Amino acid sequence: MTTGIPVSTILMITGFGLTLTGLWGMLTHRNIMRIIISFVLMGTGFNIVMVASGYVTGATAPIIDTALGLGEAGARAIDPVPSALVVTAIVIGFSVTAVMLAFAIRLYAAKKTLSIDAFTESKW
Amino acid sequence: MIKRAFAVLAVALMALVFLGVIGDYVELQALRPLARHYVTEVPAQLGAPNVVTGILISWRGFDTLGEVAVLFMVAASIGLLLKKDSAGGAAAGGRDARPPAGEIVTTGAMVLLPLIFTFGAYVIVNGHLSAGGGFQGGAIVASGVMLMLVASPSATLNTALLGVIESAAGVLYVCLGVLGLVLASGFLDPRFLPKGQFGAFISAGAIPLISALLGVKVGAELSVIIDRFRS
Numbered sequence: 350m351t352t353g354i355p356v357s358t359i360l361m362i363t364g365f366g367l368t369l370t371g372l373w374g375m376l377t378h379r380n381i382m383r384i385i386i387s388f389v390l391m392g393t394g395f396n397i398v399m400v401a402s403g404y405v406t407g408a409t410a411p412i413i414d415t416a417l418g419l420g421e422a423g424a425r426a427i428d429p430v431p432s433a434l435v436v437t438a439i440v441i442g443f444s445v446t447a448v449m450l451a452f453a454i455r456l457y458a459a460k461k462t463l464s465i466d467a468f469t470e471s472k473w
Numbered sequence: 474m475i476k477r478a479f480a481v482l483a484v485a486l487m488a489l490v491f492l493g494v495i496g497d498y499v500e501l502q503a504l505r506p507l508a509r510h511y512v513t514e515v516p517a518q519l520g521a522p523n524v525v526t527g528i529l530i531s532w533r534g535f536d537t538l539g540e541v542a543v544l545f546m547v548a549a550s551i552g553l554l555l556k557k558d559s560a561g562g563a564a565a566g567g568r569d570a571r572p573p574a575g576e577i578v579t580t581g582a583m584v585l586l587p588l589i590f591t592f593g594a595y596v597i598v599n600g601h602l603s604a605g606g607g608f609q610g611g612a613i614v615a616s617g618v619m620l621m622l623v624a625s626p627s628a629t630l631n632t633a634l635l636g637v638i639e640s641a642a643g644v645l646y647v648c649l650g651v652l653g654l655v656l657a658s659g660f661l662d663p664r665f666l667p668k669g670q671f672g673a674f675i676s677a678g679a680i681p682l683i684s685a686l687l688g689v690k691v692g693a694e695l696s697v698i699i700d701r702f703r704s
Contacts, residue, residue, distance in 0.1 A: 358495065372487055376484070404501065405501040405503065406500050412523045412524065412604065424503075426504065429512060433528040436525070436606075437536065437537075437540055440544065441540065448547055448554075450702065454702075
């Protein structure tokens, strides 16, 4: 099936759409859990954009096997650098999310609510 | 209402930036020089068919080590953040015993757990040959641990043992890195072991070893993080 739009452009639009959804959710929701979910959505969107930016027209995954011979690797493989970077980004995103969730648990224990309207101490 | 307007403005401005990026984006027709270098040099120099694993474990190996250190710090900081909580809960009457998991969950876990752990081990040790590697396999193993904890809520995870395993894997990882420094051309250079036959299970120098240590370390760290959230 061909749509006329390159597949990586579609992926990029999807990724940026997810990012905008996440940003909108972070700015408008008052519940800390929802803010965290929005943050994860935003990170996922950026990861998709990064992976999409490494796509080469008509190329395949950079794994040398029967589908991609040693000789044609330079011509028919996608850019492996964004993929390698995204692995890092996913791990760091996971770490940040875990710490945020731990803070959410602590905040809930302190005020028995997850609404950020209840936490006004550091608001100016 | 004014806050909502600012949110709309911020999202609209970001959308403008992103539209500019998409508008200027042209799909690559050929590899960039750096990518071409990696795609040709990873199989040639390291003997690893999976280029991404080759990059992650050798050229970006130091970075991967730092990443694992970040995971370790997260496990430690979550322990610190949630520790007082559970102690206070225990003092205030203690958390009552969790209800046991349902029949379907326990039976499903019995069937699925060996499969999940085997698959995780497969993904970890096959990282240099096909899609996979230490991080991915470690995450699969940790998901199995999570299923185990869901299926038997009263079970306790031996976090002390997991901590020892994780530290040992980390120390061995650094030792392999130093071996690379001494025997080959740099820190975490996997070429101090023979390259072996291209595409064979035991090949690509020290990459499978480093990948396995990475998998053990990530699996143990994620399991500890999951267990910390449970208490």
